Amino acid sequence: MKKQLFAIAGVLAAMAVALSGCSGSASATSSGGTTKMVIAEPVHGIGYLPLYAAIDQGYFSKEGLDVQTTTLTGGAHVNAVLSNNAWGFIGGIESAAIANAKGAQLEAVAGVVDRANVYWVARKGVSIDPDDIAGSLKGLRIAASRHGGSVEIDTLYELKQLGLDPSKDVKIINNDVSGSELSLLKSGQADIAATSEPVLGQGVSQGVWGEPFVSLPEALGKFAYSDIVTSKANVKKDPEAVRKFVKALSEGMDYVISNHDGAEKIAEKEFPNMQPAVITSTLDRTYKDKFWDGVDITDAALKVDLTVAREAGLLEDSSNPATAKNILDLSFIPKSK
Structure with missing residues (x-):
């Protein structure tokens, strides 16, 4: 940080x-x-x-x-x-x-x-309990775009709002190239992506992930x-x-x-x-x-x-x-x- x-x-x-x-x-x-x-x-x-x-x-x-x-x-x-x-x-x-x-x-x-153009999605096969998002995320790897960028900032904030310690409870993976979260999840190198449109829609259409389980436009207003x-x-x-x-x-x-x-x-x-x-x-x-x-x-x-x-x-x-x-x-x- x-x-x-x-x-x-x-x-x-x-x-x-x-x-x-x-x-x-x-x-x-x-x-x-x-x-x-x-x-x-x-x-x-x-x-x-x-x-x-x-x-x-x-x-x-x-x-x-x-x-x-x-x-x-x-x-x-x-x-x-x-x-x-x-x-x-x-x-x-x-x-x-x-x-x-x-x-x-x-x-x-x-x-x-x-x-906030930020949405959290889970790789196919990764289960997220909508009633216990914080518990579901513990121990998972989150692709959160570049270090210091808006996507990472908003993600760190929201993790803290969920009661999680971003430095201990999850592993943040920074990816400087926009869209690389697609390959990170597709290859199994990450479990969750904090992504933005239009990459979100591309991932859904390719079957890499499903619909978002967290929408920061809704959460942050x-x-x-x-x-x-x-x-x-x-x-x-x-x-x-x-x-x-x-x-x-x-x-x-x-x-x-x-x-x-x-x-x-x-x-x-x-x-x-x-x-x-x-x-x-x-x-x-x-x-x-x-x-x-x-x-x-x-x-x-x-x-x-x-x-x-x-x-x-x-x-x-x-x-x-x-x-x-x-x-x-x-x-x-x-x-x-």
Whole structure:
């Protein structure tokens, strides 16, 4: 747990390769009246569909923005912003809080995913008693994604809520590559996966696991799970670019909320290797679990996120606690009509 989460060394080479397809400096740059912005994502996830929709539907272009995404694993999405190789990242505010506790100056400017995209599933053949989940989990191996990531943080918190000691009662297996929990359970190297959509739906369709026995969107409620985070320096340097970005993102959010068929078509473009039936079931679950509810971030949703990270033992900010005042800038959120 004491492992430093966002060390720059060792990830810059990987970032350079991943960012090589992006135009110019990955922080905001202007050329010919268009401002180019790179958003680093820790995974290519179905929850980020409002961002993809804003790109696909031309909402960013209409604002004079050329927004590109790049997938950087292992915490490199945060490092990309810290090293000015990306304008922003999409991910948990707790990641910004952890970085700020080490001296960074990051803040969230808009929300994207309003519920924890984390579900617990059991490998076929592993029995979980719904009336004694804690007892069923004792001694089992849990694939919990990368160390310090939102999936692991939420899982550690929920284990503690069940009265379990994550360091003694279960074995946490960290897997830096999104989706590798499929192979870990398929090969018998793990018994339980803390997984996210769309990997959840893929595992169900392949028969690796059944339906979730724990749904953290339900257990944790409204939650600032994935948000757009940038540096305070970027906001100060070009607040108009931030305003345009958030406006276009809000339009993308409205699109996926109101246009389920259109959202499914965009998902098919973003996840071409997924079976259409899996995309449909994934989106059905996403809508049912209320992942999207506008780009605003409420104080209550932020409090849940930070509380989970602190109690999980990953956010240590007692000397300078993250608060809505110092880690949110919601002045760019479009006013309700």
